[in-house]
Amino acid sequence: MGETGARAEAASEFEAFVRARTPALLRAAYLLTGDRFLAEDLVQSALARTHLAWQRLHVAGNAEAYTRTTMYHLQVSWWRRRRVAETLPGAVPEIARDEGNESDTVARLSMQQALLRLTDRQRAVLVLRYFEDRTEAETAAILNCAIGTVKSQTAKALAKLRATVPELAELDVRR
């Protein structure tokens, strides 16, 4: 296969990767950002960096891990936090929607608002630990921090959640 053919194949593989993995990435990104558009922005930025490194990544077969790690790094990086802080409103009233089950909706909204009160790093820790079911060591590796930091951030985050979400009042830190 010539160079042009290999490039076309890589491009095709990247396109398939983006289309296949975007929905899952968006779910985690939405939990991280609390905003649909910010989530799209975050996934878009992470995938763009994956695209730049695609030649290396698709040979190694760890493109998704790279994208997810990039996504978490981007979300907790200092410059991104600063940019978001400049534009997010203090409190935006939600417009009520017909969701069918009212109690589920209330529970979801209270959880969502509780998550938004956490810091970016605390939210990232919780999403990795409880949504993606990662261990403390894996979480520390992805966030490029010490395991002790993961533990302390998890404890602080759960303490804040306990205060606002009654069902989680006795939630312990998972080992």
Next chain:
Amino acid sequence: MSDRETVLCDRMNAIADQVRPVDLYDRVLQTSGAIRRRRMLAAGALGALGVAITATVVWAAITVPEPAPHEPIQSPAPTPTSTPPPPTMPARFYLTRPVFADDTPGADGWRGIYLLERGNLRKVSDIATTAEPIVSPDMTRLAWITPTGTLAIANLGGSARRILPERWCDYPAWSADSATVYAARLLDDGTLSLQTIDPATGRAEEELAIVGAGNCEVAISESGLTLAYLNTGRELHVASLDPAVQPATWVVPPNWFANDGDRFDLIVSAVSDDGRHVLVNSIWRETTDPNVDYAPGAYRYRIDMKAGAPVYALYQEGAHAYGFFLSNGSMLSRERGVGPSGDLYRVFRLGEESYAIANPYLYAPGAAADLALVSFGY
């Protein structure tokens, strides 16, 4: 996993279920290209800096003779100024006012203010009003007409509100430098007065003109000098303080009106600085008139005041939307959809009657800044 951890996981999944899948492939490629270009530029700048430092060090090593004390200091020779090239239609268009307000207030009576940033519309503020606020170009202030006809000016978040007594006409407009609000006021004798307001003090500083009697629905051009309004005789008028702009009148055709007078409403949406183009929205409501075969909805027309005729119509289901004329000879017309994410912007190149559709979610290739990212080629 314990029960409580399961609760946490379930709640997070319920939140994540709110996300609608979108196709990001094209946006990813464009972002990737932009990052690559930025990296190349940064590398180039770093290289240039290195070369400059090296050159400075070498230059400093060379002894340069000081000028004799009696030598006069030469002022630099004046450089001839070149004639700027004539303005051309840009192949790429950047939206210069990337802030929008909700067309309709939410259930709580508030309207969201959205900032177009990195190709996405993001809510940045709410303001408790049922009227549509107009955002200043520098995105720091809002101006709107309240339902009682007073003019309100406030900061983007709604603070520092100033109220000017009635009766002001929809819609106010901002000067390009955001230092002035233009608004028309309906006086007691039924005439319209175009006034300038200092948004910092909330004071009407200067009365610019008094034009003929009309409805209290006025479009003011970007320069603040030209305005268009519909008078009580259903005539569309253009008047201007600019002596180069001739007053013009266009009579709305009688067949635009059904027998039951409630069917028709005309809203003057925008006027160009030169007074030639006026954008109007005609609202067609349900009618019992059997002679009317138009579907209810809104039709948007650009009226060529020089030719004295509507140029084209765009059907828009539902209520009217707005548009404005740009100094580069284009007209931006917003197509309303479902919420801010469903809006499209048609950009018309006046004179050729061609248009392009710009999706506000389109990420502009090569756009380095965070703002003003709607981009397309004709």
